[in-house]
Amino acid sequence: MKTKKLEQGTLIVLLIIAGIFPFLSGRYLLSVGISILVMALLGQSWNLMSGYAGQFSFGHAAFFGIGAYASSILYMDYGLSPWLGMLVGMVLAAAVGVIIGFLSFRYKLRGDFFALVTLAFAEMLRVLFNNTKALKGATGVLIPYKNAWREFQFADDKAFYFILLAMVMAATIFIAVMNRRKFGVCLVAIKENQEAAGSLGVPVLKYKLSAMAISAAIAAMAGTFYAQYYGFIDPTVVFAASISVEAIVPCIIGGAGTLGGPLLGALIIIPLQELSNSLFEGTNGINMILYGALIVLFVVFCRDGIYGTIIRRLKGVKT
C-alpha cells in the first residue's frame, strides 16, 4: 500500500512539474518537452498492449500513421475539423488493431512471430500510402497553418503542449483505473499464463482484442497530434519502423508494465538525445550509437527498467 501511495505521489509531482515547465522554458525547451510527451504517449500506448497484456508489438507505426493520415486527409479534402478527424483515426486504428489481433490470435501466433506480423502490417501500410494517389502518395500532406481552435492549430506552442499533456494524462489515468479493475487484472493474468487465465473463465480473446484496440487508438491520437503540431506528414515518416521503436524504447528504459515506466523512459531518452545531438554536432551517428547502447545495456542489465526496478525494490520482491 505504501508503494502505491508513493507511486501516486511521484506521478502528481511529475504532473505539477510538467504543468509549470512551459512557463519557465523558452521555445527550444518547450519543443523538447513536446517531444518527450509524444514519446510518452506512444510509450503508454505500447505499454498497454505489450507491457500489460503481453502482446509484443513491433508495428505501432501502423496505428500512429493511420491516426496522422485520417485526420489530415479528412481535413484537407473534406474540411473536417482535425478534432473529429482524430476520433475517426482512433476508431480506424482500433479497427485495424482488432483485425490484426483477431487474425493473429485466431491463428495462435505468439511472441516473435506476432511481432513480425505487426511489423509487416506497418510496412505494408507504408508502401500502400507511398504508392496510392488517393492517399496523397509519396509527397505526403502539408497542413496549412491557421491559428484556430477548430483547426487544431495554435500560434502558441504552449497550447499544443497542454493538449498533449492532457492526452498523456488521460492515457495514464486510464491505465491506472484499468489496473484496479477486472480488465487490468485479467490482462496481466493473460500475460502470465493465457491457458490458466482462460480456464478460470477470463474471456482471453475479447480482452486481448480490447487491449489492442485501446492501444491502437492511443497511438492514433499521438499520430494526429504529430500531424497538427509539425504540419507535415509523409509515409516514410509516420509509418517508419523508427516510430514503432520509439513506442517500445521508453517502456524498456522506464519499465514495461508499470504505470510510470514509459513516462520516466521518455523523460530520460529525449533529453539524452538532445544532449548528445548538441555535444556531437556535425558528426553523424554517435547519437544513435548511444541509443543502441542504451537499449542493449537496459535489456541485459536492467530488464525491469528503472521505474520497474525501483518499484520492485520498494515492494521487497526478489527475483
Add this chain to the structure above:
Amino acid sequence: MNIQALQSLLDGILMGGVYALAALGLSLIFGVLKITNFAHGAMMTVGMYVVYALASGMGISPYLALPAAMVLMFLMGFLIQRFPIHYIEKAPAHNQLLLTLGVAYILENTLLLVFTPNYQTLTVSGFDKALRVGGLTFAPAKLIAFCVVIVVTGCVYFLLYRTHTGNSIRASAQNDTGARLMGINVRNIRAAAFGIGAVCTGIAGGLLTPIMSIYPTLGESFQLKCFVIAVLGGMGNLWGALISGLIIGVIESLSGYYLGGSWSDMLIYGVFILILFVRPTGLFGKVNRREN
C-alpha cells in the same frame, strides 16, 4: 513470355540466390539460438562496407576481399552472441529481439560515423561488359555472386553436417543440456553458430557491393526480406531458406516487371503475412512454432 519477362525471371533467380544466402544465416541463427535477429540487415551492411573498404582501399578485387570479410564477420558474430546475447538467453523472446535491435543501431551508426551517409559505389574494371546470350543479358557481378552463393552454401552444409563443429552446433540446437553433458562447450558453439550466420549474411552483402550503391542503412531493406524468406522456408530449415530465397527473388523481379517496383514489396509482405498466419512452420517446415 517475352524476352524482358524472361530477363527479369533470370535476374530474380540470380538475386534470389544472394537473398537466400543472407536468409540462410538468419534461419541458422534462429534454428540454433531461437533468436529473431533484428541485427541481420545491419550485419549484411557491415559485410558490404568491409568488402568496399578493402577493395577500394587496397585496390584489390572485391572477390579477393571476401575471405578477409568472412573472418571479420565471424569474429563479429561470435562476439555479439558471446557477450550481450549470451547473458539473456533465458529471457523472453522479445528481449532478445530488442537486444539485437540495439546491436543493429550500434552497427549501422558506426558505419555512418566512419563512412558518412553518402552513397558509395565500387566500380570493378572489366565488369561494365555484360554477357549476351540470345537476347538475355548476364551481368558478370550477378553471375559471380550466384556462383559464390552456391559454393558458400555448399561449404556451410559441409560444415554443419560433416564436421565435428557442425555436429556440436546441431546437437546444441536440439538439446542444449544433452549437448553440454556430452562435453560440448555449448557457450562457444552457440557463439560459433551466430558467427556462421554472420558470415553468410556478410558474404551476401559483400557480393552485392559491386552490384549496387551502398549506404549505411541499406541493410534495413533486406532485413524484412530475410525474415520473409526464412519464415517461408521454415525458420531453422536451411534447405527451405535456400529454395524460398529463389522463390522470393523471382516473385520480386517478376511482380516488379508486371506491377512496378513498389507493388512487389506489397506482394511480398502480403505473402509473408499469409504464411505467418496459415503456415507458420513454412512451406517445408516441421518444427511446430505455434506452441511457442
